[in-house]
Amino acid sequence: MRVPLSWLREYVDLPESVTGREVAEKLIRAGLEVETVEQLGGDLKGPLVVGEVLSIEELTGFKKPIRYCMVNVGEANGTGEPQEIVCGARNFAVGDKVVVVLPGAVLPGPFPIAARQTYGRTSAGMICSSRELGMGDTASDSLGGDGIIVLPPEYAPGTDAVELLQLVDEVLDIAVTPDRGYCLSMRGVAREAAAAFGLPLADPALLDVPPANSYGYLVKIADPVGCDRFVARTVVGIDPAAKSPIWLQRRLQKMHVRPISLTVDITNYVMLEVGQPLHAYDRARVDGPITVRRAEPGEVLTTLDGQKRELAAEDLLICDNSGPIGLAGVMGGASTEILDPVADPETGQVTGSTEVIIEAAHFDPVAIARTAKRHKLPSEASKRFERGVDPEAARAAAQRAVDLLVLIAGGTAEAGVTDIVGPQPVRTITIAADLPDRVAGTAYGRETVARRLQEVGCTVVGADLLEVTPPSWRPDLTDPNDLAEEVIRLEGYDNVPARMPQVPPGQGLTPAQRTHRRIGVALAGAGYVEVNNYPFLGDQAFDELGLAADDVRRRTVKLVNPLNDEEPALRTTLLPGLLGAVRRNIGRGNTDLAVFETGLVFLPEAEPKVAPRPAVDRRPSEAELAELNAALPAQPRHVAVALAGERLPSGWWGKGGQAGWADAVQAARAVAAAAGVELTVRPGQAAPWHPGRCAELLVAGTERVVGHAGELHPRVVKALHLPERTSVMELDVDALTADGEQLVQGPTVSGYPVATQDVALIVDGSVPAAAVEAALRDGAGELLEAIRLFDVFTGEQVGEGKKSLAYALRFRATDRTLTADEASAAREAAVAVAQERTGAVLRGV
Template identity: 65%
Template sequence: MRVPLSWLREYVDLPAGVTGREVADRLLAIGHEVEAVEQLGAGLKGPLVVGQVLAIEELSGFKKPIRHCQVDVGDANGTGEPQSIVCGATNFAVGDQVVVVLPGGVLPGDFQIAARKTYGRMSEGMICSARELGMSDEHDGIIVLPPGQQVGADAIELLGLVDEVLDIAVTPDRGYCLSLRGIAREAATAYGVALRDPALLDVPAGTGPGPAVNVEDTAGCDRFVARAVTGLNPEARTPLWMQRRIQMAGMRPINLPVDVTNYVMLELGQPLHAYDRGQLAGPITVRRATAGETLRTLDDVERTLDPRDLVIADDRGAIALAGVMGGASSEINHTPGGAVGPTTDVVIEAAHFDAMTIARAARRHRLSSEAARRFERGVDPRAAGVAAQRAVDLLCMLGGGTAEPGVTDVDATTPPTPVVIPADHPDRVAGTSYGRDTVVRRLQDVGCGVTGADELTVTPPTWRPDLVGPNDLAEEVIRLEGYHLLPSTMPTLPPGLGLTARQRLVRTVGRTLAGDGWIEVQCYPFVGDAAWDAFGLDADDPRRTAVRLSNPISDEEPLLRTTLLPGLLATLRRNEGRGNSDVALYETGLVFHPRPGGGRIERLPVDRRPSDEELAALDAALPEQPRHVAGVLAGARERAGWWGEGRPAGWADAVRAAQLVADAARARVTVRQAEYAPWHPGRCAAFVLVGEDGAERVVGHAGELHPRVVTALGLPARTAAFELDLDALAGASGGPVQAPRVSTFPVATQDVALVVPEATPAAEVAGALREGAGELLESLRLFDVYTGQQIGEGYKSLAYALRFRAPDRTLTVEETTAARDAAVALAGERTGAVLRGA
């Protein structure tokens, strides 16, 4: 909303000399976002005067029309003689009054005017267009003033060229601020001065029926006021002061009837529409559109209407899309000599439409308008009669019309619902003490009616449909008292048991990965089918079955993620594109799996605690949301330097990170080779949990991504990744951490090299060795893998270091050798392993 400061002063006694910036600061303090304060006329310097064209000489021989004009500027030039001015505009004639800047004047943009010879004639000044004066972007011709202006008068004051305009970003809940009346109320409250409400008009009761109106849909239109004005002068022009205010507010003057409706809308916030009464066929009807019905709107577009659209119609069909835009068939015609005679009789519509209906229609037809912006944010239903009266008064005063005495007022509105609020509720919300008197005063400043003592009954004003609950009222008190005065207080936490086991696990895993050089990120949970296609997932892959959002942020990503990898890989690609090539990123977050048989989520009540059945139904409808942890890495895992050569990141780093997560969760997992998209089949490890009953469950994968996936997503070569189900790992936790026993007896080390088939997982061999070695085994570590001619094709050698120790004695060679042999024997029995060289 653009608010000229000079216009605002008509309704609020602002302190003398206060600037637009100071007013903006006051409005900012009470919660309004002022995006800019525009200084109109900055750098403008006179003499800028009213001139009258006395003679025009058309110059020939040039590529464009050039005119040499004689312009009377009165005594403004010091001589009283006509000014000789060369001009390229053709939209004026002898006798017209224009705006002239004389030599020595300066136009916006530091454009200095001087007498000079051009096109073979001396030009002593310039006849100005609206764009040259900074009034608007119109540059089709120069400004032709309404007749009757004093020649030689100061045009800067006449046109209001020097002013300040506040550009306010009005939030969706404050539709009343899309008007001078609303902003004036806020400014009056901010400065503690009285408001001269422009809506306080005498609206006489009609002495008879007005224009015929039939409202068939009172849910979509609960009030419709219609007034008629006859005998308008087709030659009547919008006065300069009204044109200028409309321009400064960001709109374009058109003709008197339309400008009056726009002016009243800007002033009071009530959108109006003017119909050419001569083009109406029968009574005005408010109804829903019929299937296949069409309407040519004022933007000259033929639109096919939807049955959900609310329209204004006559006997011939729709004549306007209600609350959005009028139709061309009843458009005001203010051009004499056209195919249709100029409009002399108009019907003024001032209606109150349902906000949701208008918002959906505007978006359905992609048709934004000033009226729709106001209706979808909420318009004061009580302002319709006042706005209609104001428009009628202006048309009669400026256009010479006569107001018909009849008034049509179809009123099905309901009064605002009172809200009961404890007097100290704002105190408890803000964490400070305002006191009852302050609360009542601030609510009355807003326009509320307040009764009661310790418990207040507050009736919101009709222009504040957003005030529906105690917290809405508390916000009004807090913002008007000043957000900057709120104390910084920490909430008092009730005693409890601290973090849950799940929260502790997430923090432990985060610290473990951070300590290993990984960086945490948070990604959006939205994906699209393109991600699954890039991953190479089969059509029946369970990960493709995802929750679809009814109102996604992006049509390309309408699904909730079933894996963390798409967001992480997009973040990796973004880092790579910005020069950060050595990256190891991880995320812990929820994934979403549709619950079989999940139903529709119903809105829970807010006036009471939901019942157990309602909560159970809500839980049953929600998707399953396990928490996962995933990571991606690329580039150098160890950088080169004076200490030695670096090492690129690879699949082994991803497997190691996943193993660190499992260890942090104290879950015993088995690592096996696997094939699982989007990983490379030969470089993919599956992490398997084995239950007490022997049942196996895959809880994650790690390894190098498939080259096709890397190419499809534009990732660095050899990108690796892991992902684990953190909730599943937490469920398999081995319980509290047991402190290691410190033994004073020496350790005995035995190394074994076992030859096994190349497809045998090293983890299975290690498991057999651990079980066969018995209680004396302290640790086991794989330190070498060898393949070559000495082993034979299809085989590999796995070298393990076994550490033995007894808690109560020094082990003998015989004991350690026996334990080693038992381990090797069990490994040979289960995996076919044989000692290398045996």
């Protein structure tokens, strides 16, 4: 909504010193979004005057037509002599009144004007077009839409054209939010400005309007829900040759509305002024009474834009005996439009519409919004109706249009007044006088609350408990909190004190939250970068991972209204999103990756339950909440990592280390350590991992499988366009911590020296190294501080089908220095248990 400051001053008596930016600041403090303040004519300097063309000499011999004009500018040039001006435009004639800029002036640009020699003549000034004066591209033909501005004949030569054309002004551009539909009018913005400056409002809708009578144009309302008010007025004897005055055209131009014809300009002007959309019908082209009804099957309408539209049953129509003549609240029909004035080339007599029916109605916002969207036909009228129009403004808007037609076009208003009013229930809101105080955390007091609500237009009755009746132009005020917001915004959001809330002490993090945080910190500390992906996927993701048709992960929870038709389901695994992030990074040149994600997966129940629909006017009961939660699918938390490229970077120090399955397994161990759980790792087989390079992860001491880790299957790597040897791990955190939160013990620090013992054991190739390590750990006892596998050897020396595993064992006591005998005894005990459990044979070192 564009708001010229000069127009705004007609309704609010702003001090002369107040600028557009100061008004914008006040409106912003009141909650309006003022985007810009445009300075019109800021660099324009006179003299710019009205001139009368006395003579025109056509100059020949040039590439384009040139005219040498003598123009009477009165005493503006200081001599009273005609002004010599060279001009190339041809849309004016001798005797026309034009706009002349004289030497010494500056036009927008800036473009200084000086006398100069051109085309063999002296040109002392310029005859101006609307674009040269910065009037924009919305000028009508009479104001230079396609050439030179030709003014009405009544203006005397030498008249100041800057004031006449209202070239200097400030225009506020306001982004009106959907709940502030009343601000799509000068009346609405003026009300906000009056409240912001504490000044009275001159309401343009306060007009003397004759009461309804039986002589008005016959109107029938067949759908009182779609149209609860319809005002019709008739004006006859309109002069079709009458044109919109300059002040009216200029105000429309400043609002970025192109002047068209007098009747149409007046309806647009009143809509912008009062906020009530109007429509004008040529009475001579209306067949019988006007009817408001819904569309019938097979009906069509040609609208003013020339488009033939097939109507839907929900469309609200304006009809006469011939059928539809307009889409109510959206756009009129071509069959009854106001005819453009046409002059007879021989007689000069102008013909056009001389009798007009003015419609000012109030339509259902939802019906208008749906019709405009259905037909892809947004209009200035529909934009206002769908946001809420003041139904009480219809009579005043119609009267305002009638007055302007009578004043400018010489018409006569018929005595008949049609005003059909449907039921208008009174909306009363009960609000505690201290509610704004409690919401804002400050003291306004009852008097301030009542005063601010009255400034909005409300009627306020009561003391501690206020009975508030919102005004008809504020359909958005429906509950006490709306009223509290009005008080707070008018008092100024910047005046609301900033205080820290007094919150009761909390219970801290839940065990699950503590575990989740420790896992994230552990992986980040190990060099992984956290990513977050959308939890949506489609069947293609499962195909790329090579999941079997009966794989349980293919059973998903489907969304009723997915964001993407290709991803209609919720994830059952984190791998598709995580590997997609890896692929995008690889595509952007980031080839060395170690990323992780923690998040929920969604597992459907065998027999899904239908969630109930709770009421929206109150909080659901505990039973309803329990029923809602019971209908939700299982949502365990998973953690997954993905690695590609180098885990250790290459450099001058040597070749780096490639990321592999062992890193994925180690990530699982880091997660388990952060959760206070010990993992057992054994060979496994599951999609999408490589069959021979997949580890199955179990909680130590149980057969509870909580995840897998290893290298991706080559077919999966190829399908997803990933680097070779890409490795991943996914682990069910909820299953990992199913025994409850574990106490994570910090490492014991001892000041005594460590005793290191190495041991090499030969075992069958099928024996997992983890099983040998577990046996050594159990046999070594309390003195064992750490154990590390540092070598794996196969070859003729150890025998076919055998492998040698070399471990470094670190022993330490917390209260003494270990002797060599104690360390050796612990080592021998560890080897004995390993021999017993795994059949290991001690290899000589």
